[in-house]
Amino acid sequence: MPEPSSSSAESPSPPSVADPAAAAFVIVASDVRRSFGRDAVLCGASLQVKQGELLALVGRSGSGKSTLLSVLGGLDRDYQGQVTLFGKDLAALSDAALSQLRNEHIGFVFQSFHLLDHLSALENVLLPNAFAASPLAHAAAHERAREALARVDLADRATARPPELSGGQKQRVALARALFFRPQLLLCDEPTGNLDVTTGQRIIELFATLNQREGLTLLLVTHEPRVAAVARRVLRIDAGQVVSGSATDLVTDQSTELAPDSARPAHRQEDPP
């Protein structure tokens, strides 16, 4: 298959674009390119995410899901192309402004939790407050952190340190931390990847609740078939581009991983699955 040209208009159109004028877009990314050395991972990825959407991002291992998520969340600024978050061009933001955007408006949840082991669950949840432009006062911050922990059913584990928590508990602490400042956007990279089936199910239910009740916009990178039940649409990364996928992508994800992919970028070194 020929390499798509650089223009986003010619690349597979960002899937299921409802009327762009009708809804506020939380994320608008067009023609995003990111390579590591000679290894081009994203080659003209484009997508748009509306306010209040819950969508799943799938793709083979190594296809660039995490890379895309980092770019969209402002964790990785070494990309070409344009990414607009809440109407702001990420490339134009200063480091301080981008950090503040992450702090107030974006929550991250990662497969490996990324908690700080030397802090208690409560202190982990409190972390974003330290970097806020105008932090909450001590008492208010603690109250909010406790609320956040209660929301993920961990009110009784506030003083525990991450090593004393189970995987599911850790992920819920991470979720509570991500929700501390009631962000508009939650970016999750395989949030259930390290969890057993039932625990993963609970986390997914939590996501669905947040999306439905509070209108939180969620972008989930996942291999989890059950996300299909809650996700309104599914995107797939293929050959460094974002194409629309279907619920079956979720179910068959594990097998596609092993399938040869003729559309992989040309100079891509093959990595073992």
Place this chain on the structure above:
Amino acid sequence: MSASNAAFFRRRLGLVRLIRQNIARAPRPFALSVFGITLGIAALSFFLSLSLGMQERVLRRIFPADRLEVVPQKTSFDSGAAGALDALGSLLGAGPKPLDAQVLATLRAHPDVQTVFPRMKVAFPVRGWGGESLIGRTAYLDLPIDGIDPEAVAPELRQTGQPLAFVDHEPTSNTFCTDDKGCPSGQFCDWDVNKCRPPVPVLISPFLIEVYNSSIAKMNGLPRINGFVLGRLRGFVFVADLGRSFLARKTVTDKVRYRHMVLAGVSDRATPIGITVPLAYVKRWNAEIAGERAAQEYSSLSVQMKPGRPVTRVLEQVRKLGFTVEDNGAEQAGLAVLLLTALFVLVSLSTLAVAAGSVTHTFFRAIAERRHELGVLRAVGASRADLLFILLGEAAVIGLFGGVFGLALAWLSATGIDLLSRSALPDFPFKPDSYFLFTPSLCALALGFSVGTCLLGAAWPARTAARLSPAAALSGQR
């Protein structure tokens, strides 16, 4: 405005809390870094305080820095062409230029000079004797006498609360007597003229007391002169035979004078060898016994500089006028202390440099170990500036601890050495109670150096850490 200030401080406070948590988590590398800095700062402040102490407690006492003692040119061949000319002059009978009232007036007019006090030596030998009431026998010794304007010592005597007047009593004395009993209390009979007169007030130098204490008293088993003994010695009366030498066992004049003298006090300005009396006495005695010329020429002029003025310009004028200043070794001693200080400070600074290097090393290692954590902080909203603040804050805390511990260590060693010196070292002139001086500015300097060293050491690793892309930090890749 105040609301945003409050937010600013709350934010800083939150970051400071993170710093505290980070230090509490890894106390061992923290303690190691603190230890290195402690040693460097301890060495630095030890040597600096030693140097300060030597200057303030020893040198300053031996050589007051704000004074010059102007004396006639010495007629010696080794002082260059001018000296040679002078020597020629004195061969021809001219002698060195005299220090007279005119020179005094010229120097007094110099803008850098606060005051000038003339001094005049008694131009003939004097034998002093007395002391039966103190040591049970009469002691004799040759007594060089120096006269000084009472104004020169008045402030010092007032300040140290020495009660006996140091003034010229001579004109007020005229009652006829044959012995002391015939005199009003406080007066003595000077039997060469059979008149009752108040005794001549005498000042001695603290230097003399030091020398007495550390050598004469020790060798002869005599009591040391301390504050208490000095209080009792004050008012001690002895007799001076003017015009008679004890060592040479001869009289130089047919008109030997006898004067009662009383020890009035101790003064920095008193001559270090001999005794010091009000100038007017010396003028009269010189005129009477050695002739009018001896009563006109001063032996030296004590120049007191205005506070903070350098002596250089005055020195220049002194040389121009054809005089010189007494070389008391102050310059050499000061230079020696300075050089030693410089040497030790260099050694301490290199210790500090090593400590800074170890801070750099520790921070690079810590940052490598904490990459993931730094990535997490960035993900939840820490900016580069925040990471710099946190990492440099940790360095500053190391510096603060190192500085405080270093100062404490230096102070402990100094105290130990002082104790040892007091108990184990024999007395010597100007042996100080303490060789060290810890001033507030020295402590501030040490703390500043300590914190500065750590900040410097951590700057590079902290910058590297702050520049790391959050995604790379989280993924554990470059």
